[in-house]
Amino acid sequence: MTIIHFQFLSAILFSLGLYGVLARRSAVLILMSIELMLNAVNINLIGFVAFRGFGQEIQTFGQVLIIFVITIAAAELALAIAIILRIYRNKNSVNVDEMNILKG
Amino acid sequence: MISTDLLLFFIASSLVVGGGVLVVTVKNIVYAAFALLVAMLGTAGIFLLAFADFLALVQILIYGGAVVVVILFALMLTRIEDFKGLTDNSQKPLAVLASITVLTIMMYAIVSTAMPSSKSDPVSMIDLGVNLFQDWAIPFEVASLVLLVALIGAVVLVRQDDEGR
Numbered sequence: 001m002t003i004i005h006f007q008f009l010s011a012i013l014f015s016l017g018l019y020g021v022l023a024r025r026s027a028v029l030i031l032m033s034i035e036l037m038l039n040a041v042n043i044n045l046i047g048f049v050a051f052r053g054f055g056q057e058i059q060t061f062g063q064v065l066i067i068f069v070i071t072i073a074a075a076e077l078a079l080a081i082a083i084i085l086r087i088y089r090n091k092n093s094v095n096v097d098e099m100n101i102l103k104g
Numbered sequence: 105m106i107s108t109d110l111l112l113f114f115i116a117s118s119l120v121v122g123g124g125v126l127v128v129t130v131k132n133i134v135y136a137a138f139a140l141l142v143a144m145l146g147t148a149g150i151f152l153l154a155f156a157d158f159l160a161l162v163q164i165l166i167y168g169g170a171v172v173v174v175i176l177f178a179l180m181l182t183r184i185e186d187f188k189g190l191t192d193n194s195q196k197p198l199a200v201l202a203s204i205t206v207l208t209i210m211m212y213a214i215v216s217t218a219m220p221s222s223k224s225d226p227v228s229m230i231d232l233g234v235n236l237f238q239d240w241a242i243p244f245e246v247a248s249l250v251l252l253v254a255l256i257g258a259v260v261l262v263r264q265d266d267e268g269r
Binding site for chain 1: 110120124127128137140143144147150154155156159166167171175178179182192193195198203204207210211220223225231232235240243248250254258259
């Protein structure tokens, strides 16, 4: 198990998330794909942290960084769900193709 | 002969990739939420293999617990029957093209950059806690403030208009 395994896994997961964001129609599914992409970033980071031969100090810093990424992801998810519920109440739909009132 | 940790890595990464594929392809949106749960638990396994015990716990608690439950509640509150047959939109071929392009570029970058790999010594959970609450105490508190503001904002956003105002 070397660093390249983590990099490949992260690249695959990130591309899957990108596909989901672009191809899905429901806002909740797009949100799930964004969570996948955030996970890909975390996997890449932990791979570099643990398999680059860093000392204790940098390794701890990397794990702290991942804790912050997870925190911000949770905050983002809460706000996004609130916005989706609000849009559903106003437009009675979570289909992103119908959210085009800003279209010029 | 394949080593044990490599075998475990492949098991965990097949969970992650399998769950990810199901999240972006499956038609039933509730199944997609459970596939997301599988992918998150696989990621926790990856964290364990990279000596990050605490992160694996956090991953299971926050993603396996909170995030998937919140998403299921969102699905429940936005009426699942509406989603039948409209899970993919018309730009699907372009999305396949874009994600394969990004994947190819990243694979090329990974393969062409020889990254020396050597295993670090595992960090103990105690070191992580001490570091988090000494060197990173202020960013930690700011992060909790961000979380608080986001949650209050979420409550204000979804509140009914005709009550409390």
